[in-house]
Amino acid sequence: MTKPLDIVFLGLSLSSSWGNGHATTFRGLLKGLHELGHRVTFLERDVPWYASHRDLRDPDFCALRYYETTDDLHRNFARCLRDADIVVVGSFVPEGPEIIDVVASLCTGQFCFYDIDTPVTLARLSTDDCEYIARRQVPYFDVYFSFTGGPTLARLTAEFGARRAEPLYCSVDPERHHGTGDPIRWDLGYLGTYSPDRQATLEALLFEPARRMPERRFVVAGSQYPREIAWPDNVDRIEHLPPADHAAFYSSQRYTLNVTRSSMIAAGWSPSVRLFEAAACGTAIISDSWAGLDSLFPERTIHTARRTEDVIGILSGESDGARLAMAKQARVLILAAHTSIARAREFVSLLARAKSPRSVLDLDVESAA
Structure with missing residues (x-):
């Protein structure tokens, strides 16, 4: 061929x-x-x-x-x-x-x-x-x-x-997804369409840390979220984020959150594109945990969190140097094996x-x- x-x-x-x-x-x-x-x-x-x-x-x-x-x-x-x-x-x-x-x-x-x-x-x-x-x-x-x-x-x-x-x-397309130099606006962000089976995890790993850390800034981008959701005051909302804006969005976060659908957690080995995009932009990742994640992202390249306290500990306890070093290793990994041409x-x-x-x-x- x-x-x-x-x-x-x-x-x-x-x-x-x-x-x-x-x-x-x-x-x-x-x-x-x-x-x-x-x-x-x-x-x-x-x-x-x-x-x-x-x-x-x-x-x-x-x-x-x-x-x-x-x-x-x-x-x-x-x-x-x-x-x-x-x-x-x-x-x-x-x-x-x-x-x-x-x-x-x-x-x-x-x-x-x-x-x-x-x-x-x-x-x-x-x-x-x-x-x-x-x-x-x-x-x-x-x-x-x-x-x-x-x-x-x-x-x-x-x-x-x-x-x-x-x-x-x-x-991921490295020409589109890379660090943009935008100033940090948010401590933690999430990009994803509303899904009922992800919402409880989003509540635990982003909403509740936002409530407990009112001095920090958070953001959720994505469509179809129900109107009745009670958004914490320090969580910004972006209704729809076109792909052309993803790089600037990730570059404006200290950490980005990955939340996986329950069916994909059960199956394992189901990475979301947000993992690859964020890593290519040099943004540190906090993810829920599932089988096969470590085969794609070794421990040195990503944080995993199971509960609110895990996220709070990362946001408040990790130095910028350690965060950037982890993000750099993830970026090297993605550019070597997970680009669009690869x-x-x-x-x-x-x-x-x-x-x-x-x-x-x-x-x-x-x-x-």
């Missing part, structure tokens, strides 16, 4: 980062593939909630195209899908099972699934009640790329019939080791549809 490849992605959204982390992940990977010389097309369902919040309308690293229905996809992009060397369908694509069947009937190259929500997907596949992929479709794919590594990969093959399961984590190389390398593309004739797609 040394020649330039034609690669088509069908994902939740590339054009809008509003209320989803998929856009950031796809942007990094696609930019890396473009830098490696590959030709990339991204096909996105044209939906009003993203259309009204688009923060990337004309990417210079891929062709961004929209479709309105499954029939529209088949009618206008059949040749694009048929001629591609690689086609990748992502998780949470609207009408995903129908889309997967259409693409499987057209694809002649390698066919892959990129699951940016693996723990959620597996929980739904267990009852075959997943709106974006049917259980019968898991074996369709030459490679099932997963945002979750560790034991989940073996479960994908043994329990769900994946031909081959590989981890493909998010990444992840793109990993993606292409994993595909090069895959078996020959499956024949759609063996999948009985039409009778399953």
Whole structure:
């Protein structure tokens, strides 16, 4: 796979980062593939909630195209899908099972699934009640790329019939994510869309430290937080933070907080992009704890916290020198292994080791549809 490849992605959204982390992940990977010389097309369902919040309308690293229905996809992009060397369908694509069947009937190259929500997907596949992929479709794919590594990969093959399961984590663009020199405004910040299963941890690791340390400044950026939340007076709110502003946001914090969804904690080996972005910006990280975190961030590169007192102890007890030294080691680690171009190389390398593309004739797609 040394020649330039034609690669088509069908994902939740590339054009809008509003209320989803998929856009950031796809942007990094696609930019890396473009830098490696590959030709990339991204096909996105044209939906009003993203259309009204688009923060990337004309990417210079891929062709961004929209479709309105499954029939529209088949009618206008059949040749694009048929001629591609690689086609990748992502998780949470609207009408995903129908889309997967259409693409499987057209694809002649390698066919892959990129699951940016693996723990959620597996929980739904267990009852075959997943709106974006049917259980019968898991074996369709030459490679099932997963945002979750560790034991989940073996479960994908043994329990769900994946031909081959590989981890493909998010990444960071070092041209976009680096220290900006902005003055420190906050002692601790958090960037994340509201999630009910993260809120208790956010309360314990940010809200309560803010209440107990009124002389300190805190910030939470992200959309969809309920109006009834009682925000401490020293916690600033940013409703939506476009990706272009992430570097300045992280650079303005002494520490940033990482809070993980409960399903991803249970699965382990599920790093959030905020870990990579903050580290690339040279910002020290305090994270909740989960299996596999130390395989990505050794102890010398990150703090973990389980309760309010842990955060208070870090904020009040660590010197600036120790904080900056830890952040520097994390940045070196991320720039060595988790940049967008490193992840793109990993993606292409994993595909090069895959078996020959499956024949759609063996999948009985039409009778399953």
